[in-house]
Amino acid sequence: MTMNRDNIGKQNKIKISPAKGRPMLYWVGKKPLDYVKGYPAQLLEIFDPLKTGLKYETPRYEDLKKNWQNLLLWGDNKDILATLLEQGFRGKIDLIYIDPPFMSGADYARKVELRGIKESRTNLDEADLIQQTMYFDMWKNDAYLQFMYERLMLLKELLSETGSIYVHLDWHVGHYVKLLMDEIFGQENFRNEIVWVYTGPSAPGQAQFSRKHDIILWYSKNPDRWIFNTDSVRIPYHGTTAGKFESEGTGFGGKKADLSKGKIPEDWWYLPIVSRIRTEILDFTTQKPEALLERIIKASSNPDDLVFDCFIGSGTSAAVAQKLGRRWIGCDINKGAIQLTSSRLQKIIQEQIKNKQTKYLSFALYKVNNYDLKILQTEATELAIKHLGISRTKTDSFFDGTLGKNELVKIIDFNHPLTLLDLQLIKDELQKRPEEDRDIVVICLGKELAVDPWVEEWNKKHPVNKIKIIELKTDQKYGKFLIHQPDQAKVKIERKGNKAIIEILDFISPTIVKKLEMDNTVFKVKIPDFRSMIDCVLIDTNYDGKTFHIVYSDIPQKKSDLIQGKYELEIPKSKVTIAVKIIDMLGEEVITTKRI
Ligand SMILES: C[S@@+](CC[C@H](N)C(=O)[O-])C[C@H]1O[C@@H](n2cnc3c(N)ncnc32)[C@H](O)[C@@H]1O
Numbered sequence: 001m002t003m004n005r006d007n008i009g010k011q012n013k014i015k016i017s018p019a020k021g022r023p024m025l026y027w028v029g030k031k032p033l034d035y036v037k038g039y040p041a042q043l044l045e046i047f048d049p050l051k052t053g054l055k056y057e058t059p060r061y062e063d064l065k066k067n068w069q070n071l072l073l074w075g076d077n078k079d080i081l082a083t084l085l086e087q088g089f090r091g092k093i094d095l096i097y098i099d100p101p102f103m104s105g106a107d108y109a110r111k112v113e114l115r116g117i118k119e120s121r122t123n124l125d126e127a128d129l130i131q132q133t134m135y136f137d138m139w140k141n142d143a144y145l146q147f148m149y150e151r152l153m154l155l156k157e158l159l160s161e162t163g164s165i166y167v168h169l170d171w172h173v174g175h176y177v178k179l180l181m182d183e184i185f186g187q188e189n190f191r192n193e194i195v196w197v198y199t200g201p202s203a204p205g206q207a208q209f210s211r212k213h214d215i216i217l218w219y220s221k222n223p224d225r226w227i228f229n230t231d232s233v234r235i236p237y238h239g240t241t242a243g244k245f246e247s248e249g250t251g252f253g254g255k256k257a258d259l260s261k262g263k264i265p266e267d268w269w270y271l272p273i274v275s276r277i278r279t280e281i282l283d284f285t286t287q288k289p290e291a292l293l294e295r296i297i298k299a300s301s302n303p304d305d306l307v308f309d310c311f312i313g314s315g316t317s318a319a320v321a322q323k324l325g326r327r328w329i330g331c332d333i334n335k336g337a338i339q340l341t342s343s344r345l346q347k348i349i350q351e352q353i354k355n356k357q358t359k360y361l362s363f364a365l366y367k368v369n370n371y372d373l374k375i376l377q378t379e380a381t382e383l384a385i386k387h388l389g390i391s392r393t394k395t396d397s398f399f400d401g402t403l404g405k406n407e408l409v410k411i412i413d414f415n416h417p418l419t420l421l422d423l424q425l426i427k428d429e430l431q432k433r434p435e436e437d438r439d440i441v442v443i444c445l446g447k448e449l450a451v452d453p454w455v456e457e458w459n460k461k462h463p464v465n466k467i468k469i470i471e472l473k474t475d476q477k478y479g480k481f482l483i484h485q486p487d488q489a490k491v492k493i494e495r496k497g498n499k500a501i502i503e504i505l506d507f508i509s510p511t512i513v514k515k516l517e518m519d520n521t522v523f524k525v526k527i528p529d530f531r532s533m534i535d536c537v538l539i540d541t542n543y544d545g546k547t548f549h550i551v552y553s554d555i556p557q558k559k560s561d562l563i564q565g566k567y568e569l570e571i572p573k574s575k576v577t578i579a580v581k582i583i584d585m586l587g588e589e590v591i592t593t594k595r596i
Helices: 005-010 077-086 141-158 174-185 239-248 290-300 316-323 335-354 377-388 420-431 451-461 476-482 510-519
Strands: 013-015 035-037 041-047 070-074 093-098 107-113 129-136 159-169 190-197 213-220 268-270 306-309 327-332 363-368 401-403 407-411 439-444 467-471 488-496 499-508 534-540 548-550 552-554 566-570 577-584 589-595
Touching (some): 013 077, 159 290, 327 335, 335 534, 420 451, 451 467, 534 566
Parallel strands (some): 041 548, 070 327, 093 306, 439 467
Antiparallel strands (some): 107 129, 190 213, 534 552
8 A cells, every 4th residue: 555645544543333222321522432543562671581582572462372471551541452453452352350440539649658667667757658649530520431431442342252341330430331331332241230348447427328339340242152150259158058958958949959069159249458458458549359350350261361451550450360370461551550560460470480380471561652751640730739739629620729719720731731722711611600700820831822912811801810820831939840850870780700790879769759858748858778769670681772671670579678789690701781770669760771
């Protein structure tokens, strides 16, 4: 095909089948997804401890199916789902589990602890705890529904003919998403609504029942063909039931009951939450228990099947899939989540190698699309809010908060400059609120040229609702905190015969230091050892300048342990490039290389 203007755009458009039917939920701005476009995937890291040499520049299904390598994909899952479709994964996924943001009104934060400190910390001294905002879970209804609609439509395309999808939700949006599922997958494919019940602390003084359950919607791709492995999910009968069967010697319908096999679980599951399972805690707020995923994966997939989670978080579904001998693909938009999943899986695979397991012992990390904000959008917003002293308004669907008594705040997405269109939207909104007499503060990172004259004109005409702009990029007082300073490391790398001698001499994460300063006004920051800021160290002893092969990883098991900081590794006689990747407690990284 010759390239011309017309077919460049069409070239990698991927057709998406229409939704199945009714009932249909309607929201403002509802749009079907007819076509999507794939993106380039850039190979960043390979974990291949048995040195099989598996390396795929592009994760193409046809290549991977011959010699599988698990995949961790970093980016927005809409782009990733489109890319997987383009790379031949249509109809290839056996089981999907997703645990998307819930629109819960909470900002999810990962509590990041510095290493090596916990043991000596008193209850009051929380100076070593940093909040890292992972994502805002605070979306307006319409945008949330469109977000889920698009992803669910893409997921359906990826699901195999005997495949199943489990969608983990709670009371916030469970009822809406069930309608989306009916529309997209068809009511006839509804299998179960599983209720996961748990116990936990409730808010003091609360005047209603404690909300202690989540729901998990299970749909199959096909109404008469799906996997359900009865025998692998059976649980023991309740004592009294077992007693009754024994004494009577019969089961349902007069048939003799074989009680030893146990029963198929009900559609409500009582399983403890992660904070009650000491061995699983990874300090990821929305982390789900492995037992929950174990039941889902065992019930709806077989060994070697492909399990997919495009909201991977701390990596629970990948971890369980790996332990159960399934292949897996995981994605997340958040670098911290990707790093956490990566180190969780590295540990599991090392353990499996010790136990002589032989299958699927490597994975590769790709970045999809150009998602390379130096600082996360959500984090930037959070920082701006803190620095300017804005009070958040969660009930206002347009304005983001207030400043002092008389100013309403609108924050413009930091990934684009303030434009006239943004101002028009503010104007339209104000027209709907004739009673509103407060002034407006617009917060942006930068602005278009036409903005200032527009605002000047507006302010002349409007004695109330005057508009003021705070441009963070150029603002003396606030500008500083948005300018990202990368991690810095001092690493000694030397050759001694056929050994590389590596020593981390110093390390600093300006972001961690800054966050500690910001979050703890009372307690002075104490970082006793630079290694407290380091989560893990990965080493490639023959770096090709592009893809990082994790030949050695130093990931301390416990939070109270520090990384070693000194390493001796075997290397060939010929010259090699040593690369040392240091990942900090917020998931940021710095690479030092040396040819020796
Ligand atoms: C509720 S958490 C998942 C928790 C996970 N089940 C676990 O056990 O740790 C949701 C995750 O979805 C990710 N996420 C949110 N929007 C996303 C998007 N558009 N693309 C990819 N990941 C996204 C968040 O970064 C977060 O890690």
